[in-house]
Amino acid sequence: MRIILFGAPGVGKGTQAKILSTKLNIPHISTGDILRDAIEMKTPLGMEAKKLMDKGELVPDDIMVGIFRETLKGEKSKNGFILDGFPRTVAQAKELDKLLNELNMHQKKIVAITADEEEIVKRLTNRKACKNCNYILALDETKDNNCPNCGAKDSLYQRSDDKEEVIKKRLFIFNSTTKPVLNYYELYSNVIYINGIGQVEEVNQRILSRLN
Numbered sequence: 001m002r003i004i005l006f007g008a009p010g011v012g013k014g015t016q017a018k019i020l021s022t023k024l025n026i027p028h029i030s031t032g033d034i035l036r037d038a039i040e041m042k043t044p045l046g047m048e049a050k051k052l053m054d055k056g057e058l059v060p061d062d063i064m065v066g067i068f069r070e071t072l073k074g075e076k077s078k079n080g081f082i083l084d085g086f087p088r089t090v091a092q093a094k095e096l097d098k099l100l101n102e103l104n105m106h107q108k109k110i111v112a113i114t115a116d117e118e119e120i121v122k123r124l125t126n127r128k129a130c131k132n133c134n135y136i137l138a139l140d141e142t143k144d145n146n147c148p149n150c151g152a153k154d155s156l157y158q159r160s161d162d163k164e165e166v167i168k169k170r171l172f173i174f175n176s177t178t179k180p181v182l183n184y185y186e187l188y189s190n191v192i193y194i195n196g197i198g199q200v201e202e203v204n205q206r207i208l209s210r211l212n
C-alpha cells in the first residue's frame, strides 16, 4: 500500500505514520527526518536545510525532489510506503506523480489529518523529539530526557522549529503553500479526511478503518 499522509505541522502525521508503518509493515518515509539526519551528520545539504528549517521555511523544491527520487527508487519502497511531509507544494505533488508513473506505482491513498490551529499550536509547543529514533512525545509524558521508545539516554530535545514564532511561520506556509496540494489531489483522487483530535490509538483506528 502507498499512503501519502497529509496535514499541518503538529497534527500527528509523524506519530500516526510510525504506528501505521509497524501495523502495515511498510516503511515510513519522513522528509523532515531525512533532513534532520543530514543536519546531525553536518552534510552540506544538512547545513543548508538547517538555516531554512530554523526559520520555519520550506527547503527548495529541486532539493526535495532530488531527495525523494533517491528514496523512492530504493529497494525498501518497492512494496509500499507511508510518505510523511511530502509533497508540501503543488510542484512537489506533480513531480511525485511523475515519478510514481515512471515506477509503475499507480495506486495511492491520500489521507489528510485535520485539527484546529489552536490545538496544533498547543501540541507543537508541548512536544519533544528523540535524537536517536525520532520518536515524538508530549512534555508531560516524561520527567527526564531519556527516550521511552528506544531507551536512549539524554536524547530528548525540543526541535528548534517548535518555538512559537517559528510555529506561526510554519502554519502560515502550510495554509498558503501546502494546503493547495489537497485541491490538486481532489481534482482526480479521493482524499480521505480524518479527524486528528483524540487519543493516538483512536485516531489510528479511524485511519485504518478508512483504508480498508
Ligand code: AMP
Residues within 6 Å of the ligand: 009, 031, 032, 033, 035, 052, 053, 056, 057, 058, 059, 060, 064, 084, 085, 086, 087, 088, 092, 161, 170
Ligand atoms: P517536518 O518534520 O515534516 O515538520 O519538517 C520539518 C521541516 O523540514 C519543515 O518545516 C521544512 O523546513 C523541511 N521540510 C520537510 N519536508 C519538506 C518538503 N517536502 N518540502 C520542503 N521542506 C520540507
